[in-house]
Amino acid sequence: MSTAHTPDTQDAPLHTIDLIRKKRDGHTLDAREIAFLVSGAAAGSIPLEQLSAWLMAAWLRGLSLEEIRALTLAMRDSGDKFDPSRLGKTAVDKHSTGGVGDKTSFLVAPMAAACGVAVPMISGRALGHTGGTLDKLESIPGYRTALSLAEFETVLAHCGVSIVSQTPSLVPADRVLYALRDRTGTVESPGLICASILSKKLAAGLDALVLDVKTGSGAFLSKREDAEYLAALMVSTAEAAGTRTVALLTDMGQPLGRAAGNWIEIMECLELLHGKTPAESEDLRELSLTLAGWMIFLGGKAESETKGRQLAEATLEDGSALAVFTKMVEAQGGDSGIFSDPQAFHKPGASKVVNAWETGFIAEMDTTELGWAVQRTGAGREKAGEPVDAHAGIVFHARCEDFVKKGQPMATIFATTEAQLAEPISLLRKAITIAEEPPQPVPLVGRIFTREKAEAFLRDAVR
Numbered sequence: 001m002s003t004a005h006t007p008d009t010q011d012a013p014l015h016t017i018d019l020i021r022k023k024r025d026g027h028t029l030d031a032r033e034i035a036f037l038v039s040g041a042a043a044g045s046i047p048l049e050q051l052s053a054w055l056m057a058a059w060l061r062g063l064s065l066e067e068i069r070a071l072t073l074a075m076r077d078s079g080d081k082f083d084p085s086r087l088g089k090t091a092v093d094k095h096s097t098g099g100v101g102d103k104t105s106f107l108v109a110p111m112a113a114a115c116g117v118a119v120p121m122i123s124g125r126a127l128g129h130t131g132g133t134l135d136k137l138e139s140i141p142g143y144r145t146a147l148s149l150a151e152f153e154t155v156l157a158h159c160g161v162s163i164v165s166q167t168p169s170l171v172p173a174d175r176v177l178y179a180l181r182d183r184t185g186t187v188e189s190p191g192l193i194c195a196s197i198l199s200k201k202l203a204a205g206l207d208a209l210v211l212d213v214k215t216g217s218g219a220f221l222s223k224r225e226d227a228e229y230l231a232a233l234m235v236s237t238a239e240a241a242g243t244r245t246v247a248l249l250t251d252m253g254q255p256l257g258r259a260a261g262n263w264i265e266i267m268e269c270l271e272l273l274h275g276k277t278p279a280e281s282e283d284l285r286e287l288s289l290t291l292a293g294w295m296i297f298l299g300g301k302a303e304s305e306t307k308g309r310q311l312a313e314a315t316l317e318d319g320s321a322l323a324v325f326t327k328m329v330e331a332q333g334g335d336s337g338i339f340s341d342p343q344a345f346h347k348p349g350a351s352k353v354v355n356a357w358e359t360g361f362i363a364e365m366d367t368t369e370l371g372w373a374v375q376r377t378g379a380g381r382e383k384a385g386e387p388v389d390a391h392a393g394i395v396f397h398a399r400c401e402d403f404v405k406k407g408q409p410m411a412t413i414f415a416t417t418e419a420q421l422a423e424p425i426s427l428l429r430k431a432i433t434i435a436e437e438p439p440q441p442v443p444l445v446g447r448i449f450t451r452e453k454a455e456a457f458l459r460d461a462v463r
């Protein structure tokens, strides 16, 4: 096997083909080489087929800690950066590694903002089998996700929170690589996930960050040990870059809450923001309160995460989180008029109730397959840049451990057309196992990684 050419001086010219071959052959790239690839991705000077080849080589060979840190910083620096200091508040955010029905952003961001922290949130679109915060928000007519930095600051100053996308000037390298990973089967890599998430978070100039690292059948890294490595990696990388960070390992062994799609997820959050406590959304409410509690604590507005959680809960009960969310939607051009009757706005092209095909306990959900089922309703895209259907998705009527009787409704599928109902139904039936015995319960929140724990974990992992 040939060995890639390695330039021997620091100012020797770099060539993308050499860097692809170097990674393909299992070698480590230095910070200059990584910065070359990242700036080429952001500027559009490296063709997509070469970036794809390098991503696949990185996915297959893995990235060293040094490569991951260099990639994260180069991606952070690929465009303009936001400086939240003018807001006069501590800037704190939350980011999830991705899941199905994972909609906590629409709750935690307004709860934390209502408690006095600034939440400058740069988010992503649907990735692989998981939904995207931006696609869900864009189901609100008029909502603009691509704001300039000046607009981002204005919305933050007015509302305390703004949820926006990467743009050609804000983390442009992630904008390109994120969409490319989605189409090239290169999402599930700890290093690429870490760099993608942290480049956005560090470009937002955050003082503190709460990471929701998913584990279980619907997570990109479904094995607990892999998710723990990702959590430790992200905490230590963000802390080294100066952002106080905590990561919570949380269960994605089933969809979070009851809805997975676009508008139907916003609808579920509006109910919670109105102070309602539906049983089917209890895990969503619980996790959102826990994450918001940490954000409020790290933002200096509570003396502990438990106290932060109490403050967060009060914002759901007194309507202040709903007021913040509504104000942000309006400030970003969205029509909040539809919030007064969310159900009336929901106009799916076709729908079908899927009933239990057996009597027994819901023993297992293959949540990645359920995520693909949601995507095939029309709620996700097949190709980059395609529009998504605001009204498509799946509402689940039963959860893991529930006892169901044959014929009882298990889920309602909302698709763009009648023809798009069959595939999600068949995927759903394959993904859900009904058995005689209930499964072992899985805790919603598992291990918590602070800087010290992350560093100890990485030391042991390297040894």
Ligand code: URA
Residues within 6 Å of the ligand: 096, 097, 098, 123, 124, 127, 187, 192, 193, 194, 196, 197
């Ligand atoms: N969220 C991101 O922003 N990037 C990833 O790679 C995964 C989840």
